Amino acid sequence: MNHGQLLLIAILLSSFIPGIIIFFLPEEKHRLRTLLNLCGSIVKISLILVMNAGIYYGHVFEIRVPLIPGVELLLNGDPLSALFATLSSVLWLLTTIYAVGYLEGSPNRSHFFGYFSLCVTVTIGIALAGNLVTFLLFYEMLTLSTYPLVIHRGTEKSLRAGRNYLIYAFSGGAVFLVAVVWLQTIVGPVDFSAAGFSPSYLDSHGPVLALIFVLLIIGVGVKAALVPLHGWLPQAMVAPAPVSALLHAVAVVKAGAFGIIRIVLDVFGAQNLILLGVLPLLGGIATITILYGSFRALQQDDLKRRLAFSTISQVSYIALGMSMVDQPLAVIGGLVHLVHQGLMKITLFFCAGNLAETLGIHRISEMSGVARRMPLTMAAFSIGALGMIGIPPTVGFVSKWYLGLGGLAGGNWWLLLVLVISSLMNGWYFLPILVRAWFGKQQGPWPEEMYSGRYETKLMLLVPPLVTAFIVLAAGLIANAQISPLAWVRFIVRGYGL
Amino acid sequence: MIASVILPLIAGLLCFLFNRRTFIIALAATLANFLIASFLLYQFLIFGPMRCYIGGWQPPLGITLRTDGPALLMLLITAVTGFAVTLYARGYFSHRISDPVRVGRHQRQQRYFWPLWMLLLAGLNGLFLSGDIFNLYVTLEIIGISAASLAALSGKPASQRASFRYLLISLLGSLTYLLGVVFLYRSCGVLDLDLLRNFAVNGSGMHAALTLLTIGLLLKTALVPLHFWLPPAHANALAPVSVILSALVVKGSFYLLFRFWFETFASIVTTQALNFLGTLGAIAILWGAIQAIRQQRLKLMVAYSTVSQLGYLFIAFPLSKAAEGAQVWAIVIFMALTHACAKSAMFMAAGNIYLHLGHDRIKDLSGVRASLPITVFAYGIAGVSLMGLPPSGAFIAKWMLLSSSFASSQWWWPLVIVTGSLLAMVYVFRVMSRFFVILETDTLKNPVPLSPLLEWPALILALISLFLGLLAPWPLHILSRGSMTLAQTFPGGLP
Numbered sequence: 001m002n003h004g005q006l007l008l009i010a011i012l013l014s015s016f017i018p019g020i021i022i023f024f025l026p027e028e029k030h031r032l033r034t035l036l037n038l039c040g041s042i043v044k045i046s047l048i049l050v051m052n053a054g055i056y057y058g059h060v061f062e063i064r065v066p067l068i069p070g071v072e073l074l075l076n077g078d079p080l081s082a083l084f085a086t087l088s089s090v091l092w093l094l095t096t097i098y099a100v101g102y103l104e105g106s107p108n109r110s111h112f113f114g115y116f117s118l119c120v121t122v123t124i125g126i127a128l129a130g131n132l133v134t135f136l137l138f139y140e141m142l143t144l145s146t147y148p149l150v151i152h153r154g155t156e157k158s159l160r161a162g163r164n165y166l167i168y169a170f171s172g173g174a175v176f177l178v179a180v181v182w183l184q185t186i187v188g189p190v191d192f193s194a195a196g197f198s199p200s201y202l203d204s205h206g207p208v209l210a211l212i213f214v215l216l217i218i219g220v221g222v223k224a225a226l227v228p229l230h231g232w233l234p235q236a237m238v239a240p241a242p243v244s245a246l247l248h249a250v251a252v253v254k255a256g257a258f259g260i261i262r263i264v265l266d267v268f269g270a271q272n273l274i275l276l277g278v279l280p281l282l283g284g285i286a287t288i289t290i291l292y293g294s295f296r297a298l299q300q301d302d303l304k305r306r307l308a309f310s311t312i313s314q315v316s317y318i319a320l321g322m323s324m325v326d327q328p329l330a331v332i333g334g335l336v337h338l339v340h341q342g343l344m345k346i347t348l349f350f351c352a353g354n355l356a357e358t359l360g361i362h363r364i365s366e367m368s369g370v371a372r373r374m375p376l377t378m379a380a381f382s383i384g385a386l387g388m389i390g391i392p393p394t395v396g397f398v399s400k401w402y403l404g405l406g407g408l409a410g411g412n413w414w415l416l417l418v419l420v421i422s423s424l425m426n427g428w429y430f431l432p433i434l435v436r437a438w439f440g441k442q443q444g445p446w447p448e449e450m451y452s453g454r455y456e457t458k459l460m461l462l463v464p465p466l467v468t469a470f471i472v473l474a475a476g477l478i479a480n481a482q483i484s485p486l487a488w489v490r491f492i493v494r495g496y497g498l
Numbered sequence: 499m500i501a502s503v504i505l506p507l508i509a510g511l512l513c514f515l516f517n518r519r520t521f522i523i524a525l526a527a528t529l530a531n532f533l534i535a536s537f538l539l540y541q542f543l544i545f546g547p548m549r550c551y552i553g554g555w556q557p558p559l560g561i562t563l564r565t566d567g568p569a570l571l572m573l574l575i576t577a578v579t580g581f582a583v584t585l586y587a588r589g590y591f592s593h594r595i596s597d598p599v600r601v602g603r604h605q606r607q608q609r610y611f612w613p614l615w616m617l618l619l620a621g622l623n624g625l626f627l628s629g630d631i632f633n634l635y636v637t638l639e640i641i642g643i644s645a646a647s648l649a650a651l652s653g654k655p656a657s658q659r660a661s662f663r664y665l666l667i668s669l670l671g672s673l674t675y676l677l678g679v680v681f682l683y684r685s686c687g688v689l690d691l692d693l694l695r696n697f698a699v700n701g702s703g704m705h706a707a708l709t710l711l712t713i714g715l716l717l718k719t720a721l722v723p724l725h726f727w728l729p730p731a732h733a734n735a736l737a738p739v740s741v742i743l744s745a746l747v748v749k750g751s752f753y754l755l756f757r758f759w760f761e762t763f764a765s766i767v768t769t770q771a772l773n774f775l776g777t778l779g780a781i782a783i784l785w786g787a788i789q790a791i792r793q794q795r796l797k798l799m800v801a802y803s804t805v806s807q808l809g810y811l812f813i814a815f816p817l818s819k820a821a822e823g824a825q826v827w828a829i830v831i832f833m834a835l836t837h838a839c840a841k842s843a844m845f846m847a848a849g850n851i852y853l854h855l856g857h858d859r860i861k862d863l864s865g866v867r868a869s870l871p872i873t874v875f876a877y878g879i880a881g882v883s884l885m886g887l888p889p890s891g892a893f894i895a896k897w898m899l900l901s902s903s904f905a906s907s908q909w910w911w912p913l914v915i916v917t918g919s920l921l922a923m924v925y926v927f928r929v930m931s932r933f934f935v936i937l938e939t940d941t942l943k944n945p946v947p948l949s950p951l952l953e954w955p956a957l958i959l960a961l962i963s964l965f966l967g968l969l970a971p972w973p974l975h976i977l978s979r980g981s982m983t984l985a986q987t988f989p990g991g992l993p
Contacts, residue, residue, distance in 0.1 A: 066971060067967065067970040068828070068897070068898065070901070071894070071897060073968075108868075133888075140888055144887070148934065154935050154936030155936075156935075159931045159934065159935065162934075163927070163931060166923060166927055167923075171920060173887075174920055177897075178900065181904060182900075184901065185901050185904040185905050
């Protein structure tokens with residue numbers, strides 16, 4: 001076993017072992033638990049950074065475990081995995097800090113943090129998966145490890161949400177399994193590193209392969225919340241705020257979007273998909289999802305629900321970018337949005353959680369004048385919201401800029417139209433919140449004021465959104481520097497020779 | 499080889515004679531049984547398949563015991579599960595006896611449980627190792643009678659009715675089987691499985707014999723529509739007995755069925771017949787799962803889940819033509835191994851919940867998670883394995899089933915397989931979600947803590963079933979070695 005393989009295993013274990021230990025810790029040992037969690041996530045980030053450096057200089061990180069003929073577990077660190085792994089591990093650290101503050105004093109915390117760690121382990125597993133079987137393995141485990149988090153509150157409402165989540169997610173998983181097996185019986189085992197199977201299969205099995213592509217997209221589309229497979233996401237908002245952050249920005253929805261990227265770039269490959277002619281289908285679904293999500297977000301008064309529909313809409317930018325896989329600029333836009341959307345959305349969810357935890361505010365109509373009470377939180381919220389709309393210099397602007405450029409380069413004028421309409425709608429559902437919060441007048445007492453201390457809220461709740469909001473601005477400002485997500489995405493796209 | 503049959507028999511006798519030391523004797527016996535199984539496997543890996551003629555009598559006269567890949571894997575999983583059940587049963591009876599109400603009854607139950615369990619283990623080991631069809635009849639009878647007696651142990655009216663019906667069905671199955679054996683003996687004059695293979699030519703006599711054998715075994719395996727006896731018998735038995743019945747006993751008769759159809763009589767089996775069994779299997783998967791979803795009691799739900807899971811074993815029949823020899827076995831073995839471990843774990847968990855709450859009504863299971871975290875965890879993991887999610891052994895089996903159905907363009911089987919898993923998800927999580935309900939007040943009135951002997955075997959078996967898929971190369975190696983050597987040793991099928 002060489003250093004690269006050890007590193008991969010260490011990356012997975014750095015959250016798995018704390019998770020298992022936490023399960024067995026007594027409820028009251030919260031200091032030890034927090035310490036374990038933080039150490040685990042810091043170790044994980046450092047290891048992933050080491051791996052990134054290795055990948056950049058061309059080292060190979062690979063573990064193969066054959067199971068039965070044609071089925072092997074394959075972990076492989078490539079630039080794309082590095083992108084997703086870095087995003088997830090950094091956001092995990094922030095979410096952990098946030099969750100420790102958020103859940104202070106609530107029951108069943110060892111249970112919660114145990115699953116939380118497992119969930120991140122599995123997400124990193126998805127990032128590192130080197131073939132479809134391994135991806136499927138972690139994809140199903142992700143459903144299992146997030147389910148207890150979704151129903152953490154243990155109320156009837158959360159159980160219902162959990163049930164729907166399971167039905168959606170496992171149905172998607174089942175479709176995915178069928179598609180994977182079917183694909184393998186035709187083209188044999190597909191490693192992601194091969195970037196697409198041989199085009200010679202297209203002549204003999206063209207229609208079947210197109211069907212398999214659709215099935216695979218349905219399989220991951222459930223988690224990516226593509227319309228009409230999005231029903232579980234708004235319901236899952238009953239979960240505690242850190243879980244929502246996890247679902248929307250760190251793990252679940254991201255895993256779905258990441259799956260779309262893998263299928264398009266690595267399983268089928270750009271050339272095959274263009275020949276099959278299925279890309280307009282993906283583009284169409286993505287467009288519908290973008291517009292429908294924004295439209296539904298407009299109607300919500302519940303803040304978290306509005307954010308949920310906004311996620312549905314925003315994540316589809318990634319799928320939209322992938323549907324123009326022949327345009328490198330659009331691919332860059334889609335890939336970089338994986339990171340950017342995560343940063344912006346997690347900021348928004350942290351802030352929404354702060355409002356609910358500190359003042360008991362759940363509805364937008366209750367937010368009048370809240371910025372005077374919680375200026376820092378609302379500043380972070382505003383940066384996130386402006387990013388979502390796509391206002392420079394935030395990262396949201398960078399994503400949309402590249403998507404638009406890609407669309408123009410490919411002569412897809414409709415894409416520009418979609419971007420403009422969706423940005424307008426984003427503005428339409430975010431700006432009134434900002435106006436109300438900053439310039440509105442407080443109407444009566446806050447619904448349920450739970451915290452009065454030195455800062456506007458607990459420090460552990462306040463710092464994470466400020467950090468992510470700062471990154472949203474900074475990563476947009478230094479988009480052209482060597483260390484920005486954009487630079488890494490360019491590196492990825494160069495690797496595909498697009 | 500002889501030891502693995504004789505040892506549990508002796509242990510059973512000893513248990514009967516010394517009823518104060520029953521647990522120690524049984525524990526030693528199951529441990530020794532496990533060591534013997536491992537030793538046989540080790541020998542097999544070095545020397546290949548072996549046979550042993552009791553008393554030196556060669557077939558067609560003597561009694562043959564033999565080892566090969568499938569037999570050893572079944573032997574081994576029986577040994578592992580058996581060991582866990584022994585520990586669990588100890589915990590179970592201690593817990594029951596510590597309850598001051600009806601101590602005498604529980605002591606009586608325990609006294610009869612151990613000898614019967616040892617007898618059953620001897621029967622199962624004999625079944626996996628025997629090489630002739632009359633011997634197999636004897637082992638089937640031993641298994642049937644001891645299993646039915648075990649099922650009756652709980653003494654409640656419902657369980658007595660169910661176990662009596664179980665006994666009758668089991669006898670009917672054995673008799674039908676015996677009739678098939680008589681047919682074969684009349685027309686071929688031999689009973690040895692390998693010799694019979696030479697006689698397996700098309701002809702109404704052979705078909706009739708095979709049909710009789712099959713019906714007899716199907717009755718015992720509880721394939722839909724012959725499953726009606728299983729849920730009440732399994733659900734009303736004592737918890738350790740449910741584990742034994744569901745995880746091990748039904749596998750025994752299935753194992754024989756598979757041997758007959760794919761080895762001894764493989765040359766006369768028709769595609770229609772395979773498809774017929776496959777269709778019954780498909781119906782079993784769906785019907786069993788739907789029934790499981792509708793149950794109001796946890797143990798009944800788990801029992802119906804067995805009906806459903808047995809269906810998967812039969813789906814392998816029509817798909818066997820598309821797969822290669824070792825692979826067909828692999829599908830069935832993976833399925834059976836996963837099911838044995840997962841179902842044991844699940845019945846153990848259900849038993850623990852019953853002990854803890856005093857009932858197993860699904861709608862009133864709220865809040866169990868807080869008091870029995872390990873049991874709930876074991877239940878969840880076992881459920882995941884039953885659903886066939888990776889990396890469980892059932893996932894590998896499903897993968898092979900799916901890939902052989904695509905390879906042979908039989909697209910309807912994947913539909914059934916996938917629907918079955920989704921239905922399994924529904925029944926597993928319908929119960930699971932109850933566990934997660936957080937109760938405002940602590941309404942549990944029975945605060946007796948459960949012994950680790952009750953909780954840990956369940957968790958460990960569940961974990962084995964979950965990670966079986968990662969060990970896949972190992973059973974595959976054993977199976978492929980078996981078939982290879984078999985072909986080399988007996989090129990024309992002649993011993």
